[in-house]
Amino acid sequence: xxxxxxxxxxxxxxxxxxxxxxxxxxxxxxxxxxxxxxxxxxxxxxxxxxxxxxxxxxxxxxxxxxxxxxxxxxxxxxxxxxxxxxxxxxxxxxxxxxxxxxxxxxxxxxxxxxxxxxxxxxxxxxxxxxxxxxxxxxxxxxxxxxxxxxxxxxxxxxxxxxxxxxxxxxxxxxxxxxxxxxxxxxxxxxxxxxxxxxxxxxxxxxxxxxxxxxxxxxxxxxxxxxxxxxxxxxxxxxxxxxxxxxxxxxxxxxxxxxxxxxxxxxxxxxxxxxxxxxxxxxxxxxxxxxxxxxxxxxxxxxxxxxxxxxxxxxxxxxxxxxxxxxxxxxxxxxxxxxxxxxxxxxxxxxxxxxxxxxxxxxxxxxxxxxxxxxxxxxxxxxxxxxxxxxxxxxxxxxxxxxxxxxxxxxxxxxxxxxxxxxxxxxxxxxxxx
Amino acid sequence: xxxxxxxxxxxxxxxxxxxxxxxxxxxxxxxxxxxxxxxxxxxxxxxxxxxxxxxxxxxxxxxxxxxxxxxxx
Ligand SMILES: Cc1cc2nc3c(=O)[nH]c(=O)nc-3n(C[C@H](O)[C@H](O)[C@H](O)COP(=O)(O)OP(=O)(O)OC[C@H]3O[C@@H](n4cnc5c(N)ncnc54)[C@H](O)[C@@H]3O)c2cc1C
Ligand code: SF4
Numbered sequence: 001x002x003x004x005x006x007x008x009x010x011x012x013x014x015x016x017x018x019x020x021x022x023x024x025x026x027x028x029x030x031x032x033x034x035x036x037x038x039x040x041x042x043x044x045x046x047x048x049x050x051x052x053x054x055x056x057x058x059x060x061x062x063x064x065x066x067x068x069x070x071x072x073x074x075x076x077x078x079x080x081x082x083x084x085x086x087x088x089x090x091x092x093x094x095x096x097x098x099x100x101x102x103x104x105x106x107x108x109x110x111x112x113x114x115x116x117x118x119x120x121x122x123x124x125x126x127x128x129x130x131x132x133x134x135x136x137x138x139x140x141x142x143x144x145x146x147x148x149x150x151x152x153x154x155x156x157x158x159x160x161x162x163x164x165x166x167x168x169x170x171x172x173x174x175x176x177x178x179x180x181x182x183x184x185x186x187x188x189x190x191x192x193x194x195x196x197x198x199x200x201x202x203x204x205x206x207x208x209x210x211x212x213x214x215x216x217x218x219x220x221x222x223x224x225x226x227x228x229x230x231x232x233x234x235x236x237x238x239x240x241x242x243x244x245x246x247x248x249x250x251x252x253x254x255x256x257x258x259x260x261x262x263x264x265x266x267x268x269x270x271x272x273x274x275x276x277x278x279x280x281x282x283x284x285x286x287x288x289x290x291x292x293x294x295x296x297x298x299x300x301x302x303x304x305x306x307x308x309x310x311x312x313x314x315x316x317x318x319x320x321x322x323x324x325x326x327x328x329x330x331x332x333x334x335x336x337x338x339x340x341x342x343x344x345x346x347x348x349x350x351x352x353x354x355x356x357x358x359x360x361x362x363x364x365x366x367x368x369x370x371x372x373x374x375x376x377x378x379x380x381x382x383x384x385x386x387x388x389x390x391x392x393x394x395x396x397x398x399x400x401x402x403x404x405x406x407x408x409x410x411x412x413x414x415x416x417x418x419x420x421x422x423x424x425x426x427x428x429x430x431x432x433x
Numbered sequence: 434x435x436x437x438x439x440x441x442x443x444x445x446x447x448x449x450x451x452x453x454x455x456x457x458x459x460x461x462x463x464x465x466x467x468x469x470x471x472x473x474x475x476x477x478x479x480x481x482x483x484x485x486x487x488x489x490x491x492x493x494x495x496x497x498x499x500x501x502x503x504x505x506x
Contacts, residue, residue, distance in 0.1 A: 057466040067469040070435040070494030311441045342440045347461035
């Protein structure tokens with residue numbers, strides 16, 4: 001698709017979504033020498049801040065919920081904070097804001113991320129004491145509730161955020177229940193085997209972990225405060241605080257009906273981070289990055305992925321910034337990121353590189369599961385595609401290198417100092433492409 | 434002052450903890466916890482931590498530019 005206007009260097013770049021991806025793109029644009037107008041639009045009233053500490057040290061160490069990200073002084077950004085982007089006109093290259101402003105753009109980066117999936121029944125979700133956690137305001141609501149020593153905290157959903165929150169509760173000496181519908185916690189990211197290991201760790205720390213269980217209903221007391229949940233199997237669990245941790249919903253509603261290819265999985269873009277139109281051709285000048293993007297990952301045989309992790313938000317935004325300045329496709333680069341994440345909970349540092357959830361087999365490559373210090377490798381079609389470390393982060397870079405060079409699975413023994421490996425099923429649900 | 438650590442990159446060796454113990458702490462054997470908004474009184478320590486980190490995982494900014502909010506709140 002020839003788009004003559006994209007050959008002219010941009011003089012106004014607009015970023016919708018002022019968080020990790022938006023700021024990372026802005027920093028990169030300036031590093032690359034872009035000196036034109038740079039507008040960042042964010043519906044939250046805060047400058048870009050970091051989310052991971054909000055489910056970790058901010059709660060247990062009672063630190064301020066001000067996790068504002070460091071910003072170089074010379075970014076020269078035209079901030080539009082506390083105002084949402086409301087729509088885009090792809091032909092006129094104009095973005096409309098909720099306050100009535102309209103901004104022309106040469107390049108637009110869509111980085112509107114995700115929000116916490118709410119409890120599906122609105123009347124129950126609005127009960128006093130039913131919270132979610134995604135942003136600073138959520139953390140500000142949560143901190144005093146936890147400080148008030150609730151008798152029992154009940155967490156709906158045993159994903160990363162739910163488990164990290166449970167870990168914080170235990171560190172604060174609070175009784176806590178996790179209700180998770182899967183057979184193991186964090187199964188989507190860790191698989192059956194490591195998930196089962198984590199279930200043991202979580203229970204050892206005194207968490208009442210209910211697996212294969214589903215909350216049917218949230219109940220309030222006469223004063224309208226949360227009192228209990230009723231499970232599908234009829235069991236009732238009394239609690240004073242509920243945190244709904246059911247994952248995230250992508251912020252794409254504002255883009256619907258405008259000609260862009262959006263779905264529940266996000267805004268479709270290509271490997272160059274260019275946002276796609278309904279006919280799968282790139283929308284002129286429009287890019288996407290971070291949690292909102294739904295994109296083809298080379299390391300995953302080109303299958304589409306959404307990666308809701310910090311590392312991808314930074315890297316994809318940096319690549320989008322590069323490609324926004326590249327002119328045409330010949331100057332653009334492919335976002336060939338190897339997804340990675342960390343989590344810390346129950347005294348364990350969990351780190352992963354690669355997309356473990358598309359693995360067929362796994363093996364323990366270093367350390368021992370019993371000793372709670374190990375590194376697992378994951379394989380698909382005879383290749384090593386991911387590695388996950390539990391309190392063994394120092395081994396990870398060597399395995400990242402093996403994955404990047406497409407090493408066989410299991411990796412050749414002796415390539416890294418390791419015991420003899422036994423292959424097992426990885427235990428992920430079938431891959432969703 | 435604002436601090437962020439790229440914890441994908443961090444190796445948990447703890448040099449930053451020696452440099453700025455009020456801001457960085459190791460929990461368990463290798464979990465790095467840090468104060469994202471430490472007091473400016475630790476500026477020198479944090480600067481030392483930034484330089485001590487062998488994988489350059491720490492970013493800090495000592496004087497954030499003021500940001501105006503378009504909201505009426
Ligand atoms: C509690 C918590 C803990 C986490 N812990 C980890 C971790 O340990 N490790 C890890 O790898 N990842 C972690 N993550 C994930 C990581 O924070 C995200 O991957 C990252 O924030 C994604 O950045 P983003 O900029 O793409 O999207 P977001 O951070 O979601 O930012 C999108 C921004 O756009 C705004 N916005 C939405 N719609 C509009 C609109 N129409 N107009 C203007 N603005 C809009 C949103 O309000 C938001 O401010 C965690 C996330 C949370 C919530
Ligand atoms: S010095 Fe760097 S690598 Fe070491 S613990 Fe601190 S941040 Fe992590």
